[in-house]
Amino acid sequence: MTGSVNTPLDGVVNQNLLKMGSDLPLRVAVLGATGSVGQQALDVARQHRDRVQVIALASHRNCGLLFDAAKELKADYLAVGDATVQLDGLKPPAGVELAFGEAAVVALCLLPQVDMVLNALVGEAGLRASYATLSAGKRLALANKESLVVGGDLLMPLARPGAMLPVDSEHSAIFQCLTGEDGIKPARIWLTASGGPFRSRSRPELVGVSLADTLAHPNWKMGPKITVDSATMMNKGLEVIEAMHLFALPLEKIRVVVHPQSIIHSMVEFADGSCKAQLGPTDMRLPIQYAFSYPDRWSASVEPLDFCVLSGLSFEAPDPQAFGCLRLALDAARAGGTAPCVLNAANEVAVAAFLEGSVGFLDIERCVESVLASLGVERVTSLDQLENLDRQARVAAAEYLSKSGR
DSSP states (O other), X not given: OOOOSOOXXXXXXXXXXXXXXXXXXXXXXXXXXXXXXXXXXXXXXXXTTTTEEEEEEEESSOHHHHHHHHHHHTXXXXXXXXXXXXXXXXXXXXXXXXXXXXXXXXXXXXXXXXXXXXXOOOGGGGHXXXXXXXXXXXXXXXXXXXHHHHHHHXXXXXXXXXXXXXXXXXXXXXXXXXXXXXXXXXXXXXXXXXXXXGTTOOSGGGTTOOHHHHTOOSSOOOOHHHHHHHHHTHHHHHHHHHHHHHHTOOGGGEEEEEOTTOOEEEEEEOTTSOEEEEEXXXXXXXXXXXXXXXXXXXXXXSOOOOTTTOOOOOOBOOOTTTOHHHHHHHHHHHHOTTHHHHHHHHHHHHHHHHHHXXXXXXXHHHHHXXXXXXXXXXOOOOHHHHHHHHHHHHHHHHHHHHHTTO
């Protein structure tokens, strides 16, 4: 997992940057356009219509919102990932090409008119799109962390310098902190976590927590799956694995620190003891815009921080006893190979069951732990191998939840 050669860092330290600002307007495809990150990406496009041209949009099922966005932003190509969706009288804008199925979503990444793909798909489903984007030599704005968690060993060798821009606020922060450091490797990365809605609760206090409480994130407005992952702290574990790939660092050089205010998005520590931090409002439009504008910076699309009114910044260590999903993710990161693929698949099944109300909050962790124990670790060799293992892990997770009587 730490043997990747090309990382976004290489694009900075080698000063061999793709001059992304020179081909404006940037022609983008937004995958997951009707989700939280996708909608905020479209907000950035609206704010910078002279700089961003939306060529293609994809959603999983929400055709109404997809068609409205295509009409407003004049997209030419649309894809709906769920091939079973019925339009029920809805019609795409005149002259727009519409296709259905997962292959149709991936096909948008290969359009010659597209310069950059923003991958905001949810879950492992985004891996094929990320792979296709990088294989085609296009720029990838990556908001689908599962692509790297599951397939980082395959994706990173495809990422030529400057071609993969992280959109997660934490990884964007690290990327920005490393810019201009002329090849100096960080001594340590501090990956900040809000702690989610249950930050101060002990493990016994997590028994029986409600779905409504779980989805009430104190700082960020996100989709339901990632909000649950934030509450279990699985999301932070996935981000650790993502950071290992993006910045070619071993697990022991990445520390998770809980920062409840979510003002510092992450920090980079250097050998001399100095530390860089990237600060900003809790608004995903900022890292999205930076991925679009890099290596330039555009005018703010959100209200900037006012340091005179900040009440204070605090930090604390995460509680691995209360939040076992973080521990499991770090164990999978340590094991490497296909372990993160199994971790992610089991977690997706368990979180979906929790969102449906069929399992409890702590059952997510129990399910993931059981599936990890039941499937061995292999070296990553291909997308087909990962997709096959993903299916096995999902079956195992479903069987566990069924047998547990939940």
